[in-house]
Amino acid sequence: MANAIEVSNVTMRFNMSKERVDSIKEFLIKKVKRQLRFEEFLALKDVSLNVEQGDVYGLVGLNGSGKSTLLKVISGILKPTKGTAKTYGTISPLIELGAGFDMDLTARENIFLNGSVLGYSHAQMREKFDEIVEFSELQDFIDVAVKNFSSGMVARLGFAIATITKPDILIVDEILSVGDFLFQQKCEARIQDLMSGGTTVLMVSHSIEQIERLCRHVMWLDHGTIRMAGEMEPVCEAYKAFRK
Ligand SMILES: Nc1ncnc2c1ncn2[C@@H]1O[C@H](COP(=O)(O)OP(=O)(O)O)[C@@H](O)[C@H]1O
Numbered sequence: 001m002a003n004a005i006e007v008s009n010v011t012m013r014f015n016m017s018k019e020r021v022d023s024i025k026e027f028l029i030k031k032v033k034r035q036l037r038f039e040e041f042l043a044l045k046d047v048s049l050n051v052e053q054g055d056v057y058g059l060v061g062l063n064g065s066g067k068s069t070l071l072k073v074i075s076g077i078l079k080p081t082k083g084t085a086k087t088y089g090t091i092s093p094l095i096e097l098g099a100g101f102d103m104d105l106t107a108r109e110n111i112f113l114n115g116s117v118l119g120y121s122h123a124q125m126r127e128k129f130d131e132i133v134e135f136s137e138l139q140d141f142i143d144v145a146v147k148n149f150s151s152g153m154v155a156r157l158g159f160a161i162a163t164i165t166k167p168d169i170l171i172v173d174e175i176l177s178v179g180d181f182l183f184q185q186k187c188e189a190r191i192q193d194l195m196s197g198g199t200t201v202l203m204v205s206h207s208i209e210q211i212e213r214l215c216r217h218v219m220w221l222d223h224g225t226i227r228m229a230g231e232m233e234p235v236c237e238a239y240k241a242f243r244k
């Protein structure tokens with residue numbers, strides 16, 4: 001089976017300023033004088049990961065272990081300091097709530113905006129429109145500006161748009177833990193739908209039970225390094241024992 005995602009020896013370094021500067025002017029002066037000191041922080045250390053086409057792969061790990069950073073590197077949002085990340089096929093990243101939405105526009109307008117970002121024509125989106133609205137359960141709010149939505153509503157709209165188009169690769173960061181139980185079930189059902197249609201899924205979830213239900217393979221990240229990776233069951237068992 002060919003790979004859908006190939007991550008090779010990725011290291012991600014963030015520079016965090018150690019100094020408090022009170023203004024941009026002060027920052028620029030210090031920058032010119034090279035007086036800024038930075039603390040380097042490695043969010044990912046030499047991480048490699050191959051995800052086969054059609055696989056459903058989960059990432060687990062405590063807060064701050066590097067899960068979101070890895071998803072952003074794979075989605076092309078962050079450029080790794082070292083190493084490479086490649087994806088094959090169309091990719092739909094659901095990373096941050098409302099990323100890709102213009103908060104001042106209505107849900108209707110955002111559906112068309114996102115559609116064009118994903119490469120769909122106006123006509124194609126018109127065809128999908130009713131299904132998106134129905135899935136997101138936002139019929140009564142479709143002409144309301146998204147800035148007035150709750151985080152759950154934003155997540156519903158984002159998920160509906162990202163999955164309507166059957167991407168080759170779906171990347172999901174935590175968003176399935178927002179919203180009510182019924183909606184989570186709907187999202188799971190749709191992920192299972194996409195899975196049976198061959199979509200590769202890489203997901204992070206707060207819920208280890210959800211990872212266990214959906215994923216075939218799992219990677220456990222710990223302080224930016226791979227603690228364990230492979231078949232779902234042994235990795236989840238080890239992670240659960242560690243968390244206790
Ligand atoms: N843009 C950034 N600048 C500096 N540090 C960051 C940035 N993004 C993430 N980090 C840090 O990198 C670490 C990993 O973050 P993240 O990938 O969000 O972890 P997780 O999703 O597993 O909770 C955290 O310590 C976080 O504070």
Ligand SMILES: [Mg+2]
Nearest residue numbers: 067068069173
């Ligand atoms: Mg995260």
